[in-house]
Amino acid sequence: MRKNPKSFLEEMEYMDGISIVDTSGTILFSVKFNPAFNPGVIEENFIIGKKIYDVFKNIDYSNSTLVKSMELGIPVYKKRQKIINYTGETIHTMNISLPIRSNSMIMGAIELSRDITKYKEQNQSHHEVKIDSNFFKDRNIIEKHFMPHQARFTLDDILSDHSSIKEIKYLIKKIANSTSPVFIHGETGTGKELFAHALHNESQFAKGPFVAQNCAAIPDNLLESLLFGTTKGSFTGAYDTPGLFELAEGGTLFLDEINSMPIHLQGKLLRVLQDGYVRRLGDKKERKSNVRLLSASNDCPKKCVEEGRLRQDIYYRLCVIDFKIPPLRERKQDIPLLLNFFIHKYNKQLNKNIKSVSKETCKVFDKYHWPGNVRELEHLIEHAMNILDESDTTIDLHHVQHRMNLGLQQQERKLDTDLVPLKDAVGELETSLISDAIRRTGGNVSEAARLLKIPRQTLQKKIVKYNISPDVP
Incomplete structure (x- = not known):
């Protein structure tokens, strides 16, 4: 049976540790919920900033699932992996490693692990690395020689004789030295990150880092700490770790699929954009941020606002400048x-x-x-x-x-779908749209009516007509 991240995580049941590395194998973030992973107390400075090969003596380029996920650009699953920690103790883990990427740009990898040392499974299949071959579809070949936090493409890499693309390239030159946020939108596969790279390399931030993150690629509960960083003691196992804003200091932060970011987190991002300061999770200290923010979505930002996937207030900050990349057709x-x-x-x-x-x-x-x-x-x-x-x-x-x-x-x-009576089709569509609007607004009928652009009374009648529960499931 073909594996996918969701089914494998369900099989894991729970996690004992989370680690994030960059493309060089340097540990950027590490949280161990299970003390068996790290006997005794390990200071943050011991792990953060070190190579995974130095911390885990039996791990090298050939057997690291983190490295393999970055090299292949796909999730890598391992039901049983032998790890020898820095004390020489042998631990067996079950883990999934996922690349941190945006389109073709690999920025690092995140690994979710469970300690299974106490279990004595002897099945030989537990020693196999299983790769979901479906993830190879529609992917670019990944270059082996890449540098982290570095934009690789320039305006010269954008190949087109079309007037719309030429206008965008001209616009990029005009806005290059601005510090205002830019929103890039276009269908999947149009090359949004390519334009983000080119904009960075054309700008006054070109000598600084270029940090890209796909907001849909990271679980909601990890995205906040990844963006803003953490303070030691802010939660169990947390260390003093810089977030993406700090890593992008003096450069550009590119957030792809920003409409996938949770609404509450969009509010915190808005404050950073307005005040220019970043505060790590659990920290009282605010740090001045000198970062240009680029964001992207497959859909028009106004449509994202109308559908409740993007806050209206953050729309005004993200879309100071925006442009659409035309589809190939x-x-x-x-x-x-x-x-x-x-x-x-x-x-x-x-x-x-x-x-x-x-x-x-x-x-x-x-x-x-x-x-x-x-x-x-x-x-x-x-x-x-x-x-x-x-x-x-x-x-x-x-x-x-x-x-x-x-x-x-x-x-x-x-x-070629089978035709159904128009009345039934309209009813099914209205039921689906109303249910979705109620879910998006947390059961607020007035807000749902605003999203659907119909009077509140009309919505209430349809809720009764289609027997739709106004309570959020």
């Missing part, structure tokens, strides 16, 4: 340019000698809807170049057609 004249770039890239990586794309393939590309945008195009080219024979020099339609048909079938499925 609206700039198909860029496809030949992108094809040239991707073929050159994978010729080098895969030691191929592809020289062209057939006319038939180009015609199909021009008619295709591209739901996955530029990322999907790269995926198709990488796939094709992996399955080509050594003697082939041209990408033909049969090399990519199957993968494109998958996308077409998904589009057609939306249109």
Whole structure:
């Protein structure tokens, strides 16, 4: 059965420890809820800032799940791992390591562990590293030589002949030396982080760090401590640890999928934006923050506000400057340019000698809807170049057609659903929308009516009509 992070965490039942490392293997954050993990008292300075290989003597590049998750860019699960801690004691853990990333940029990894030393499972499968191969879909190959907290792309890396992209690049040059927040929005796969990198490298913050974090990739209860840092003693096992704002000091902090950030945490972020000070969890001291904030979402920020996923007050701070990246279907004249770039890239990586794309393939590309945008195009080219024979020099339609048909079938499925009576369909849709609005507003009928843009009395009648409970489940 295929694993996913949620099912594996359910199997773990609980956690005894959490660790976060950067791409060099340096420990940035470590919390041990179970004293068996660290016998005696370990001072924060002993672990934080040290390499995982130095703290755990039997862990190296070849067997570290943290390193493997960063290298592959996917969650890595291990049901039983042998660890020898700094005292020489052997501990067996069950753990999941997840990359901290935003699109193609790997910033580090987080590991959730459970101590299973007392259990005596002998099943050989417990020694296997299990990787969910589904996570390889639509992902870019990760470069092995990358530096943490560093923007890799510039405006020259944004390839386009489309007027909208040229206007965005011109805008980036105009706003580069501003300190105002910027909101980038566009469909998945359009390259939002690429534009964030370019904006950083064009700005007065270019010599400072570039720290990127996908807000949807971290559990809600960890995101706050990751953003703002922690103070020793603020909660069980907490150490003095800088948050992302401190790590990005003098540079840029990029928060992707910010609409996934919990509403209460958006309020704390608003205060940082307004006052310019950051306070770690459990700390009384405030630290001056000199960071430019970039944020991104797959949806228009106004739509996020209307749907209750983004606070209206923080919208005004995040969207001082905003721009939308057009989807690939609206700039198909860029496809030949992108094809040239991707073929050159994978010729080098895969030691191929592809020289062209057939006319038939180009015609199909021009008619295709591209739901996955530029990322999907790269995926198709990488796939094709992996399955080509050594003697082939041209990408033909049969090399990519199957993968494109998958996308077409998904589009057609939306249109080919069985027809139902209009009254029933309207009722189902209204029930779903009303229930969602009530959930989003915590059961506040007036606020739900405002979100749905209907009178409160009308909403109350529909709640009774569809027998919807106003209580939040």
